[in-house]
Amino acid sequence: MFNLDKITRDNIKSLVAYSSARDEFSGEAKVFLDANENSLGSPLTKWYNRYPDPHQVAVKTALSQVKGIAPDHILLGNGSDECIDLLFRCFCNPSKDNVIICPPTYGMYEVSANVNAVEIRKAPLLENFQLDLIHLETLVDENTKLIWLCSPNNPTGNSLNRADIETVLNNFNGIVVVDEAYINFAKQKTFIQELGEYPNLVVLQTFSKAWGLAGLRLGMTFASKEIIAILNKTKPPYNINQVTQELALKALEEVGQVNDMINDLVDMREALAEVFEQMPTVEKVYPSDANFLLVKIKQARKVYEFLLTKGIVLRDRSSVKLCDDCLRITIGTEKENTILVDAFAEWFDQIQVAV
Numbered sequence: 001m002f003n004l005d006k007i008t009r010d011n012i013k014s015l016v017a018y019s020s021a022r023d024e025f026s027g028e029a030k031v032f033l034d035a036n037e038n039s040l041g042s043p044l045t046k047w048y049n050r051y052p053d054p055h056q057v058a059v060k061t062a063l064s065q066v067k068g069i070a071p072d073h074i075l076l077g078n079g080s081d082e083c084i085d086l087l088f089r090c091f092c093n094p095s096k097d098n099v100i101i102c103p104p105t106y107g108m109y110e111v112s113a114n115v116n117a118v119e120i121r122k123a124p125l126l127e128n129f130q131l132d133l134i135h136l137e138t139l140v141d142e143n144t145k146l147i148w149l150c151s152p153n154n155p156t157g158n159s160l161n162r163a164d165i166e167t168v169l170n171n172f173n174g175i176v177v178v179d180e181a182y183i184n185f186a187k188q189k190t191f192i193q194e195l196g197e198y199p200n201l202v203v204l205q206t207f208s209k210a211w212g213l214a215g216l217r218l219g220m221t222f223a224s225k226e227i228i229a230i231l232n233k234t235k236p237p238y239n240i241n242q243v244t245q246e247l248a249l250k251a252l253e254e255v256g257q258v259n260d261m262i263n264d265l266v267d268m269r270e271a272l273a274e275v276f277e278q279m280p281t282v283e284k285v286y287p288s289d290a291n292f293l294l295v296k297i298k299q300a301r302k303v304y305e306f307l308l309t310k311g312i313v314l315r316d317r318s319s320v321k322l323c324d325d326c327l328r329i330t331i332g333t334e335k336e337n338t339i340l341v342d343a344f345a346e347w348f349d350q351i352q353v354a355v
Contacts, residue, residue, distance in 0.1 A: 002173050002200040004226050007145050012090050017233035020054065052242035055232075059245050062252040063220070069192055073222055075231045078239050080181060080206045080219030081108050086231050087202065088116040091145045091175060099146040100139050102131060104155055104320045106179060109148045124321055129156040129286075131164045137171075145174045152182040155317045155328045157288030159188040169198045175227070177202045184210030184262050185269075186289035192222050199224050209291060210262050211251055216244045265291050269331045275341055280348050283325070292330045300325040303347055310343045 005013070020035065033039075035051055042049045060071040067074075077083035092099060094117035101109045102123050113120045121144070123136035136147070147168060151160040169176050178191045180203055191203050203222040208214035218240065221231065251258070269288060276285045276295055284296040294317065297303055304316040304327060315328035332340065 004199070004224075004230075007091050007174055008230060009090060009093055012230060012234060015233060018237045020051075020237060023054070048242055050242075051238050052240060052245055054237045054239075056240050056245055059240070059248050059252070062249055066252060066255060067192055067222070069195065069222055072225045073195060073228055075221040075223070075228050075235070076240050077219040077221060077235070079208070079217040080179070080204050081112070082235070082239065083204055083219045083221040083231075084108055084177075085112050085115070086221075086234055087146060087175070087177060088112050088118055090230050090234050092116060092118040094118060097143045097145045098141070099148065100136060100144060101148045102136070102150075104153075104317070104323055105148065105150045106154045106181075125153075125156070127322070129153060129158045129322070130161055131168070133164060133167060136168070140172065144172075147172055147174065147176050148179065149176065150179040150181075151188070152180075152186050152289040154181065154290065155292075155294055155315065155320065155323060155326075157182075157286055157290045157292060157294050159186050159289045162188060165191070169194075169201055172200065175200050175202055177204060179204045181206045181209055182290035184258075185266055185291050188289065195222060195224060199226075202227060207248065207251070210265075211258055212261065213247070213251060216247055218244055218248055265331050268334065268337060269293065272329075272331060272337055272341075276344075279344060281351065292328055294323065294326050294328050296324075296326050298325065300327050303327065303344075306347050306350075307340075307343055310346075312340060312343055 032050065037051065038049045041047045056076050057071070059076060060074045063074060064071045075083065077086065098119035098121050099113055100121045100123055102125050104125065110120050121139040123132055123139055126132050131149070149160060149165055149168065151165065152158060153160065165178060178201065180190055183190050183205065191201060195201055195203070201223065205220040205222070207216060207218040207220070221228070269291065273285045273288070273293055276282050276293065281298040282295060283298065286294040286296070288294065300318045301316060304314055307314060317323040317326045317328050320326070329340070331337070
């Protein structure tokens with residue numbers, strides 16, 4: 001059975017969270033003279049001389065309406081990378097505990113594990129980019145604290161089988177993190193609504209992809225109130241700045257516009273996939289539930305370097321397990337996609353001339 005107290009680090013259990021004066025009173029104050037801010041203002045048209053709300057109440061309240069989950073089930077991070085790091089710091093003892101990842105997958109899981117001196121165990125995906133449940137099970141021991149599942153997966157673009165994720169949730173006594181950074185582009189529904197059923201479930205999402213706010217660095221963690229409480233007392237007190245909170249609130253008022261952008265990106269993704277499928281030397285365009293395509297192409301590295309000379313930057317995934325000769329291509333604007341396709345055509349013309 002999942003026991004949160006058992007897997008939480010002892011020093012985190014005894015940790016006394018940083019407390020500001022604004023955490024220590026109730027009601028509405030008229031004069032703030034507690035935080036050594038510059039009371040005369042700032043050199044901007046709008047003053048930012050006061051510290052932001054450390055609990056991001058307004059943003060969480062608005063977000064709860066969009067996501068259908070209570071605010072006390074939400075933690076906001078300075079990008080999802082902070083959320084990832086917090087999970088390591090709260091639940092993994094350095095040089096003792098281990099976590100499991102399923103490559104190819106998002107690289108920051110392994111980076112954060114190394115930063116926190118936590119052993120990484122790898123259960124590579126199968127050839128169809130789905131979980132190898134048998135291999136994964138063999139890696140679990142009493143010191144396995146986290147299993148990281150990225151769905152839709154980066155860099156492969158596919159959603160993991162929902163039943164497989166549920167199997168892991170039902171049979172693992174540690175925390176299962178389902179990273180849904182690209183969920184808005186997928187037909188598969190989010191796992192957020194399953195939080196009540198699985199106390200060991202943590203869901204990550206982000207404002208960086210579908211919401212188009214990568215420059216703000218705002219990540220979302222959804223989990224039980226108990227897990228969120230542990231993460232909250234560990235995070236820095238003012239981790240989300242005032243400007244980010246203000247702009248996130250404005251964005252949350254424009255759900256319709258975001259949905260329109262998602263639909264446009266999905267349409268362009270499908271159209272671009274059809275174009276690539278007809279290109280010579282393209283061996284495979286993998287199905288995608290994200291805002292990118294994984295394309296297997298002959299001489300992928302040379303293609304990548306040629307495109308760089310044209311000022312076009314893709315992601316070369318050729319050296320990643322199961323992604324030999326693959327380029328990861330983000331869906332751009334219509335103009336950017338046209339420039340990309342024309343550059344590919346130029347490359348193919350050069351190849352034919354050389355032959």
